[in-house]
Amino acid sequence: MTEKEQRKATIYDLSVKSGASASTVSAVLNGTWRKRRISEETANKIILLAQEHKYTANQQARALRSSRSGLAGLLLPIYDTRFFSSMAQTFEAQARKRGFLPVVVAGRRDPEEERRTVESLVAYSIDLLFIAGATDPDGVHKVCARARLPHVNIDLPGTLASSVISDNRQGARALTLAIIRHAQQGGPLTPDDVYMFGGRDDHASRERTIGFHAAKAEIFGTCRGDDMESTGYSPSMTALAFERFYQRHGRLPRCFFINSSINFEGLLRFMGKHDGEAFGDIVVGCFDYDPFGSFLPFPVYMIRPDIEGMLEKGFELLDLEEDAPRIVLIEPQLVLPRTALEGPLDELKDSVTSL
Amino acid sequence: MTEKEQRKATIYDLSVKSGASASTVSAVLNGTWRKRRISEETANKIILLAQEHKYTANQQARALRSSRSGLAGLLLPIYDTRFFSSMAQTFEAQARKRGFLPVVVAGRRDPEEERRTVESLVAYSIDLLFIAGATDPDGVHKVCARARLPHVNIDLPGTLASSVISDNRQGARALTLAIIRHAQQGGPLTPDDVYMFGGRDDHASRERTIGFHAAKAEIFGTCRGDDMESTGYSPSMTALAFERFYQRHGRLPRCFFINSSINFEGLLRFMGKHDGEAFGDIVVGCFDYDPFGSFLPFPVYMIRPDIEGMLEKGFELLDLEEDAPRIVLIEPQLVLPRTALEGPLDELKDSVTSL
DNA sequence: TGTGCTTGCACCATCGATTGTGCAACTTAG
DNA sequence: CTAAGTTGCACAATCGATGGTGCAAGCACA
Numbered sequence: 016m017t018e019k020e021q022r023k024a025t026i027y028d029l030s031v032k033s034g035a036s037a038s039t040v041s042a043v044l045n046g047t048w049r050k051r052r053i054s055e056e057t058a059n060k061i062i063l064l065a066q067e068h069k070y071t072a073n074q075q076a077r078a079l080r081s082s083r084s085g086l087a088g089l090l091l092p093i094y095d096t097r098f099f100s101s102m103a104q105t106f107e108a109q110a111r112k113r114g115f116l117p118v119v120v121a122g123r124r125d126p127e128e129e130r131r132t133v134e135s136l137v138a139y140s141i142d143l144l145f146i147a148g149a150t151d152p153d154g155v156h157k158v159c160a161r162a163r164l165p166h167v168n169i170d171l172p173g174t175l176a177s178s179v180i181s182d183n184r185q186g187a188r189a190l191t192l193a194i195i196r197h198a199q200q201g202g203p204l205t206p207d208d209v210y211m212f213g214g215r216d217d218h219a220s221r222e223r224t225i226g227f228h229a230a231k232a233e234i235f236g237t238c239r240g241d242d243m244e245s246t247g248y249s250p251s252m253t254a255l256a257f258e259r260f261y262q263r264h265g266r267l268p269r270c271f272f273i274n275s276s277i278n279f280e281g282l283l284r285f286m287g288k289h290d291g292e293a294f295g296d297i298v299v300g301c302f303d304y305d306p307f308g309s310f311l312p313f314p315v316y317m318i319r320p321d322i323e324g325m326l327e328k329g330f331e332l333l334d335l336e337e338d339a340p341r342i343v344l345i346e347p348q349l350v351l352p353r354t355a356l357e358g359p360l361d362e363l364k365d366s367v368t369s370l
Numbered sequence: 371m372t373e374k375e376q377r378k379a380t381i382y383d384l385s386v387k388s389g390a391s392a393s394t395v396s397a398v399l400n401g402t403w404r405k406r407r408i409s410e411e412t413a414n415k416i417i418l419l420a421q422e423h424k425y426t427a428n429q430q431a432r433a434l435r436s437s438r439s440g441l442a443g444l445l446l447p448i449y450d451t452r453f454f455s456s457m458a459q460t461f462e463a464q465a466r467k468r469g470f471l472p473v474v475v476a477g478r479r480d481p482e483e484e485r486r487t488v489e490s491l492v493a494y495s496i497d498l499l500f501i502a503g504a505t506d507p508d509g510v511h512k513v514c515a516r517a518r519l520p521h522v523n524i525d526l527p528g529t530l531a532s533s534v535i536s537d538n539r540q541g542a543r544a545l546t547l548a549i550i551r552h553a554q555q556g557g558p559l560t561p562d563d564v565y566m567f568g569g570r571d572d573h574a575s576r577e578r579t580i581g582f583h584a585a586k587a588e589i590f591g592t593c594r595g596d597d598m599e600s601t602g603y604s605p606s607m608t609a610l611a612f613e614r615f616y617q618r619h620g621r622l623p624r625c626f627f628i629n630s631s632i633n634f635e636g637l638l639r640f641m642g643k644h645d646g647e648a649f650g651d652i653v654v655g656c657f658d659y660d661p662f663g664s665f666l667p668f669p670v671y672m673i674r675p676d677i678e679g680m681l682e683k684g685f686e687l688l689d690l691e692e693d694a695p696r697i698v699l700i701e702p703q704l705v706l707p708r709t710a711l712e713g714p715l716d717e718l719k720d721s722v723t724s725l
Numbered sequence: 726t727g728t729g730c731t732t733g734c735a736c737c738a739t740c741g742a743t744t745g746t747g748c749a750a751c752t753t754a755g
Numbered sequence: 756c757t758a759a760g761t762t763g764c765a766c767a768a769t770c771g772a773t774g775g776t777g778c779a780a781g782c783a784c785a
């Protein structure tokens with residue numbers, strides 16, 4: 016009787032077995048029973064029964080009635096970047112900690128697809144949405160607003176909802192200073208030796224550009240404008256940019272700033288076609304962290320956005336339910352070359368060797 | 371009237387506006403209207419109305435009634451490995467293509483948490499589940515069976531449900547042959563120069579070990595057993611294993627096989643503490659692909675599992691609804707050193723530069 | 726004109742949980 | 756011993772979509 020249930024138990028099954036009404040069972044099992052003045056005795060009996068029958072509430076029914084689904088959404092552009100997959104993992108942990116079931120979806124940097132994707136989340140009446148790196152945050156905002164869906168922007172700000180983002184400007188400045196100083200150890204440097212690749216016309220790229228130029232100005236006193244190649248978030252376009260630079264100058268810049276690990280993959284593709292002489296003495300800064308990237312055969316400084324901090328803050332903002340949108344800056348971390356940071360992997364219970 | 375709806379439209383709203391009954395509206399909008407002999411005219415009228423009002427069905431209600439939620443689950447151990455995040459991304463695309471909303475969750479390699487996680491998916495009456503790298507696939511299977519939830523194992527086989535996995539043995543053999551041959555170019559090699567790090571007592575590790583030893587036997591004719599360090603899937607334990615080896619031999623093995631990119635991160639940590647002399651002439655094989663890993667300052671051969679192929683096959687198996695579990699092998703790909711493969715990133719619409 | 730078939734749709738129970746309301750039974754005060 | 760308050764619970768409507776069933780109107784045919 017306890018073992019071989021045919022279907023999943025419902026409150027009605029427990030109601031019959033316990034002699035209490037379904038509403039009583041419901042109240043007991045969702046924790047509102049004190050408010051409903053159910054006796055401790057009745058409650059305990061029902062809780063025991065529920066455990067015996069491995070009762071779990073049908074979330075669809077609960078959601079239908081209460082219009083709270085228990086689902087929390089995260090919209091990413093893509094997954095398979097260290098940055099976004101860390102985001103997914105951290106989001107998962109934090110959402111579950113708060114009692115939500117996380118649903119992570121990708122908009123593939125297509126405004127239309129972003130909106131459709133969010134619509135489909137809305138159809139599941141998700142309770143909240145984190146928008147991380149949408150191409151069109153405000154378009155997504157409108158979909159959310161129509162559905163009265165609480166949401167925050169993460170990492171890339173929108174104007175219509177609150178945003179939690181990295182301090183791109185300061186991070187870029189620190190990163191640029193670090194690579195310039197490192198490169199200067201190999202001999203004097205001119206502004207022309209310091210270049211920037213990647214990014215496009217979004218808020219993050221703009222801020223990083225400002226930080227990049229601010230650092231150059233601090234070191235060199237001045238800085239000309241012709242020191243960037245904006246390639247979008249595309250490995251292949253970035254590879255082309257490196258190739259062009261190489262054709263023009265016979266080498267890569269002594270020292271350069273790469274806008275994200277996606278663009279960094281463009282450098283890899285360039286490297287795949289050339290041998291070491293093309294990049295023997297370069298110093299690279301990348302606004303993103305990837306442990307393998309940190310150990311490439313030249314100094315790589317990286318910036319690790321504080322994903323945990325951003326998401327934590329994002330949940331806080333959602334709890335506050337303010338209506339005036341605001342922007343919160345979170346400081347990222349400068350990671351020195353040849354550094355393998357610990358990560359979520361280290362918290363797993365798997366560390367036990369089987370030998 | 372079309373613009374400022376207060377709440378999301380329901381079939382009842384459309385029923386009133388169209389003059390048809392709610393059941394007619396429902397039938398029209400879910401495509402069963404021909405079967406119900408609704409006239410084309412009525413159908414068109416309702417479809418138009420639905421578009422005007424941006425109607426989307428409440429999935430909770432639909433799920434409650436029909437007990438099909440439209441959710442498809444993927445259980446991962448963790449996200450932030452290139453392998454699993456690619457898996458998540460590919461799964462997302464394939465699930466959406468098939469009309470499901472993907473829900474990706476992580477069990478963190480803890481059998482208990484895996485089961486709890488799946489229970490929570492069951493509470494949402496998900497329609498199918500992919501189990502990728504569960505620590506206890508058969509435990510998860512039981513939870514699924516109780517809930518009559520169709521499921522397949524991906525990448526790590528179970529005995530109770532069908533599985534789609536990489537051909538670990540052949541992959542490991544090919545990888546081992548590749549690194550040995552490469553290392554032999556630097557001078558003669560003995561079996562003691564060829565080592566294996568990482569993995570534990572799971573099916574994948576066992577098969578890879580067999581392939582590894584098979585390759586050694588092919589080359590050296592024989593092979594002793596003392597050529598492995600099983601460290602679990604933990605970066606820190608792997609780092610320790612490298613450290614121990616280094617303490618004993620004063621260097622790393624000329625040539626070694628790393629069981630996964632997670633273990634590879636252990637090598638990074640080791641490298642972070644040592645300078646180049648500890649690994650000047652090593653040749654490494656890793657059973658996983660990471661583009662940055664491919665460009666480290668020594669030759670790295672990698673195996674890229676065919677994630678797309680595995681998932682595709684997984685969906686096929688679920689469609690078949692066989693009851694006898696079976697195992698399908700998918701061939702992985704050997705990736706030569708210094709190779710930046712194209713990936714999902716390249717399919718994005720983002721390639722346009724803003725300059 | 727009556728019988729029987731088809732067309733086109735409406736009615737209504739149902740999925741499982743939530744929640745406002747009602748009301749016995751019991752307790753306490755006067 | 757009665758009125759007022761408290762305790763402990765049951766009842767029933769409801770969320771939105773689905774699908775079995777029933778039935779009127781229209782038509783063909785004898």
